Amino acid sequence: MHRRQPKLGLIPETLLLTLYARALDAKLPSPILGDTLSAELADTIDYDFRRLKLKPNLVVTTALRAKKLDDVVRAYIAAHPECVVLDLGCGLDTRMVRCAPSPDVDWYDIDFPEVVDLRSECLPGRSHVIAADLTEPGWLDTIPGDRPAVIIAEGLLPFMPGDSFQHMTRELTAHFPSGELAINGYTRFAAWAMKYHPTIKALGIKAAQGFDDPHEPENWGAGLELVEEEMLTRAPEVARFPQPLRALTRLTARSTALSRQGARILRYQF
Template sequence: MPSPLRLDPVQETLLLTLYARALDSKAPHPILGDTRSAAVADRIAADTGYDFAKLKLKPSLVTSTALRARKLDDVVRRFVAAHPDAVVVDLGCGLDTRWARCSPPEGVDWYDVDYPAVTELRRQYVSDPTHAVAADVTEPGWAETLPGDRPAVIVADGVLPFLPGDSFRATVRRLTAQLPAGELALNGYTRFAAWAMKYHPSIKALGIAAAQGFDDPHEPEHWDAGLTLAEEQLLTRAPEVAAFPQPLRALTRLVARSTALSRQGTRILRYRF
């Protein structure tokens, strides 16, 4: 008899991104090609009876999820190549298999941070040799367990819009106070994009409302976290768009002509601290 998953709606979003990566891996021209995510999704469906089809994933969400993961992976790979003794902090990691995709040097310490219920799922389905931190990322205290004497790269994939108030910026302040120097990389939702997410069929299926976003990529420079914008990538202009299915590919290339419109889609922001 399958044992049902016990996740709250925000935690359940990890299944949405997991399934998006799984579907991408089965596409004729995958963007991320994460076959391990497909295997994890299949095991969860078999063990728990979870119906991934209810998430109603459209091609736009599958491709954007895969593309932002690929670009964030690139940030991590470059950083650990330059700093083989680095610390990697993956905030709200869910069931992501980023460690395996990035294959960091042996001297890297990797910390996967997520709710206790999610951490337990990772123990069952994602057996990576990383440090599991079972905590709400917004809670104070856990950041103090990170090494404070090594360069670090912080990744926040899909975390920003689901955190209330200024809790994300408070989390970033605590991390940059603990870590001596490094980079922060996230997919930066605008306020409109965060607001619009709650009307997306997949988000509506989980019964949650997105919350936070910011328009100006320089805004985090005013969070008192020592951040300096290093890069803004508008993913409508990424070369990987050539692998999008039609008509999504044509629509994306049309949107790419406008910087303002492109910012309402997926963008990757990278900061130094």
């Protein structure tokens, strides 16, 4: 088998972490996401994934947050069959394959040019792929702005510098008549602590950002309104977490403050 050697910068390299987490989940006896395509894809990449030092916690939470964000997309598409889907900082995510939208849906995958090149090589599909730095203006111009949109940003927020995520959000909500934005949230502490996480440390990433109050984005001037904050510690899928992680997660679930420090899905409408 021809294995590709990815040439990725520091931030884009994080896509290998989420890809590998989904791949490892798919190989578990009782997977949470069960994304076998991600497992196949990881096998085609010539990279020492062991250097990412992925722990079971990161594998199951990454799989679970992907599953919950897929659910957001599926529900939105069911309610808006001719919508637009945007996956911001898509990496090598196979979300479109997992969600299998009808041809009436227009799907846009957006990431840095080097990622888009790799993606087009090893994950061809029917999505529109946009090569862009999301902190720069102009990339939205090619996306039709007359249809409702569901916008996913998974694993992106901590890597956008300064207030660029907020700025991008204002541009997005001004572009579409209505829609939903769904992200996996990071508290300020979780974002700060990320640099001590063995995986992020292994990649050498220093800065990350987050916010505590799920209502904070309502003050970004983007017309966002919080629809739901879903704590993943309380998801039924926790029953499939390996022990002792399952017991620890169930304990954490009793406290909202502690649950917030872990994975959560934030959903906003505009």
